[in-house]
Amino acid sequence: xxxxxxxxPAGPLSPTETARLAQVRSLPQLRLPPIDDIGHRRLAAxxxxxxxxxxxxxxxxxxxxxxxxxxxxxxxxxxxDVDALVLATTTILTLSPDTAVTAHDEDLTAExxxxxxxxxxxxxxxxxxxxxxxxxxDTCAALGLPxxxxxxxxxxxxxxxxxxxxxxxxxxxSTRLRDFFGTDGxxxxxxxxxxxxxxxxxxxxxxxxxxxxxAIRVITGTGEPLIGRVLTIDADTGRFDAAxxxxxxxxGSGAQAESASATSTRASTEE
Numbered sequence: 001x002x003x004x005x006x007x008x009p010a011g012p013l014s015p016t017e018t019a020r021l022a023q024v025r026s027l028p029q030l031r032l033p034p035i036d037d038i039g040h041r042r043l044a045a046x047x048x049x050x051x052x053x054x055x056x057x058x059x060x061x062x063x064x065x066x067x068x069x070x071x072x073x074x075x076x077x078x079x080x081d082v083d084a085l086v087l088a089t090t091t092i093l094t095l096s097p098d099t100a101v102t103a104h105d106e107d108l109t110a111e112x113x114x115x116x117x118x119x120x121x122x123x124x125x126x127x128x129x130x131x132x133x134x135x136x137x138d139t140c141a142a143l144g145l146p147x148x149x150x151x152x153x154x155x156x157x158x159x160x161x162x163x164x165x166x167x168x169x170x171x172x173x174s175t176r177l178r179d180f181f182g183t184d185g186x187x188x189x190x191x192x193x194x195x196x197x198x199x200x201x202x203x204x205x206x207x208x209x210x211x212x213x214x215a216i217r218v219i220t221g222t223g224e225p226l227i228g229r230v231l232t233i234d235a236d237t238g239r240f241d242a243a244x245x246x247x248x249x250x251x252g253s254g255a256q257a258e259s260a261s262a263t264s265t266r267a268s269t270e271e
Contacts, residue, residue, distance in 0.1 A: 003170045005221030006146065007121050009041035010070065017044065017068060017098045024066055024095075039220040040068055044098070046219045049073040049120040051108075051136065053084040056126025056150050059208030060215075061088055064124070065095040067216055073120060075104040076127060077135070113139045122218060124148045126211050137162065137177025147177065148214045150207050155235040157207040160245060161214050161226045172227045179245055180230065203235045 013021070021040060035043070046069050050057050053074060064072055072092055074085060080103060089101050104116050117123060117139050125136055128151055140147040141164035150159040160180060166172035210231070217223040232241045 003172065003218065003221055003225060003227075004167050005039075005042055006219050007042045007046045009038050010045035011041070013037075013040060013044060013068075014098060017096075020096065020098070021068060035067075035216070035220055035222060039222065042220050043068045043216065044070040046122070047071040047073070047120045048215060048219075049075060049117060049123045051123065051125045052076050052127030053081060053088040055128050056152060056204055056208040056211060057124070058088070059205045060124055060126050060211040062091060062095060063209045063212030064215065065092040065099055067212065068096055069099060069215075069219075071100045071102065071120075073102045073104060073116075075108055075116060077108050079107060080105055108135060110135065114143065117145060118143055120145065122146045122148065122215055124211055124215055126150050126208055128152070134177060134181070137181075140164070141176045141178075146215075146218050148211050148218070149177065149180075150211045152203055152207055155203065157203055157233040157235070159207060159210055159214065159226060159231045159233075160229065161218065163218075163227055166227060175228055175245055203233065206235075207233060 017040075048064060048069050048071070050061055050064070050072060053061070053076070061072065061074075074080065074088060085103055085105075089103070092099055092101050106112055106116075108116065113135060117136075123136065123140055123145055125147060126149075137147060137149075139145075140162065144163075144165040146161060146163040148159075148161050150157060152158075160175075162175045162177050162179070163172070164174050164176055166174065214225050217225045226242070228245050229242045230245055232243070233239075234241075
């Protein structure tokens with residue numbers, strides 16, 4: 001089910017942005033989804049924080065910039081890689097000169113994360129960093145921010161959108177990162193289980209672009225975002241499967257829900 005747009009539209013697009021979008025539409029590798037003028041103005045007004053500048057986050061950044069997101073923030077669970085930061089900023093501004101890039105050169109900690117995330121409309125996490133697996137997810141849930149999340153390992157990728165407070169009339173239920181991960185951060189799906197394993201590079205590009213597409217859908221209110229569902233990509237077989245996210249059991253019940261996905265994604269009780 002489509003959601004109401006997350007972001008109110010900005011004023012008329014600048015002549016530079018209008019010309020840029022016309023050029024982007026002519027390039028197959030950067031072709032935009034069918035979004036009208038109001039949709040592009042919503043993207044121009046949107047503030048999106050992307051965690052990480054490599055992995056899934058790199059292709060997500062390129063797609064968000066090509067779509068004309070007005071403000072893109074860059075942050076990470078650990079210190080930002082300076083060389084990767086420069087490359088990401090250059091790529092964004094080359095694709096979209098009107099985009100404002102904000103680099104948060106400080107660790108995301110329990111003390112800083114609320115302040116940093118609170119300045120954005122939506123968070124994209126393709127960092128695959130898990131020293132504190134619930135730090136970002138819990139903060140997004142507390143702030144009511146949509147979290148577009150993805151992970152890859154070997155030939156598998158998993159993506160979903162978590163939102164603790166979707167619009168009341170959207171028909172979507174509240175979802176959190178803890179609905180997917182076990183409460184201790186160890187009961188995870190196939191793609192998340194081995195972050196140090198080799199990863200097919202093309203799969204990263206594919207999954208990262210899909211993360212951006214999910215963010216664009218939520219921002220503009222077009223299509224049906226992956227809220228309440230987990231998309232699994234099996235690069236070995238070329239299969240895409242979208243399974244319902246397991247419904248969290250009442251606290252203290254000790255029950256666990258089993259996903260219907262082909263990869264048997266496990267989710268345990270929400271704390």
